[in-house]
Amino acid sequence: MEKIMKKERPRLLKNMNTLQVEALLAAETPLFLPIGTIEAHGRHLPVGTDSFCAEKIAEDLSIALDGAVAPTFEYGITRVLAQTSPASFFPEELFEAFIEKVIENFRSQGFKTIIIVNGHGGNRESLKRVVRKLSRVRPTGLAVINWWLISEQYVERVYNCKPGGHAAVEETALMLNYFPELVENANYASETDDYVPDDGIWLFPPPGEVLLSTHGQGRPDFDPQKAENFAGLVLEDLQKRLQRWLNSFKRIKGGLRP
Numbered sequence: 037m038e039k040i041m042k043k044e045r046p047r048l049l050k051n052m053n054t055l056q057v058e059a060l061l062a063a064e065t066p067l068f069l070p071i072g073t074i075e076a077h078g079r080h081l082p083v084g085t086d087s088f089c090a091e092k093i094a095e096d097l098s099i100a101l102d103g104a105v106a107p108t109f110e111y112g113i114t115r116v117l118a119q120t121s122p123a124s125f126f127p128e129e130l131f132e133a134f135i136e137k138v139i140e141n142f143r144s145q146g147f148k149t150i151i152i153v154n155g156h157g158g159n160r161e162s163l164k165r166v167v168r169k170l171s172r173v174r175p176t177g178l179a180v181i182n183w184w185l186i187s188e189q190y191v192e193r194v195y196n197c198k199p200g201g202h203a204a205v206e207e208t209a210l211m212l213n214y215f216p217e218l219v220e221n222a223n224y225a226s227e228t229d230d231y232v233p234d235d236g237i238w239l240f241p242p243p244g245e246v247l248l249s250t251h252g253q254g255r256p257d258f259d260p261q262k263a264e265n266f267a268g269l270v271l272e273d274l275q276k277r278l279q280r281w282l283n284s285f286k287r288i289k290g291g292l293r294p
Contacts, residue, residue: 046096067103075112078244103151149179184206208258213266
């Protein structure tokens with residue numbers, strides 16, 4: 037965790053020249069690829085929340101794990117909130133083909149380990165299909181991080197409640213930690229913004245954009261110190277998991293293969 041907190045600058049691929057990129061390839065540097073979407077996140081968070089969170093997590097992890105960060109892809113698959121403007125209307129097959137080609141290109145140009153940091157639940161199934169397919173084709177280390185799922189185990193420890201959901205305590209905490217100037221806590225009102233989806237009735241669009249798993253649990257919390265503690269726990273957890281995974285490559289005799 038100490039390495040993450042040093043405030044080092046991440047190595048952003050788009051800022052580098054070809055000599056710097058060649059140095060990354062020679063060192064077999066892990067490449068982080070943030071993926072989000074454009075989607076409504078209540079009245080208190082920006083529509084780019086998924087991309088903002090994915091990008092900053094990727095940057096912090098890249099510093100800790102000596103990696104680099106590819107440009108963020110900000111157009112994912114919006115489902116429940118597709119009718120609430122603005123929403124990314126990327127068809128699944130087109131999204132999957134595009135991400136597959138991006139990964140293939142990075143691999144063919146020399147990046148052997150690619151870590152996708154996903155910020156949007158609607159992308160999960162498509163990303164799973166893509167990495168499963170590519171793992172059978174090329175010898176590439178592939179990871180997909182769905183950070184909010186990892187974060188759920190820390191909600192009760194920090195906030196003394198159950199996990200929330202969309203635009204709830206988890207995403208609000210990450211945005212408070214990284215972009216407090218973009219969080220409008222005065223705009224949030226639980227009576228109008230909260231909604232617990234029910235499989236017995238499907239509503240498009242839902243009557244609220246803060247989508248909770250349990251009524252009254254995991255609502256947005258605007259305490260900046262709690263947000264910092266929460267983000268720190270999530271990053272530390274992710275760093276440990278990825279470090280173990282990266283170290284495990286050494287156990288595979290003859291290197292990775294499909």
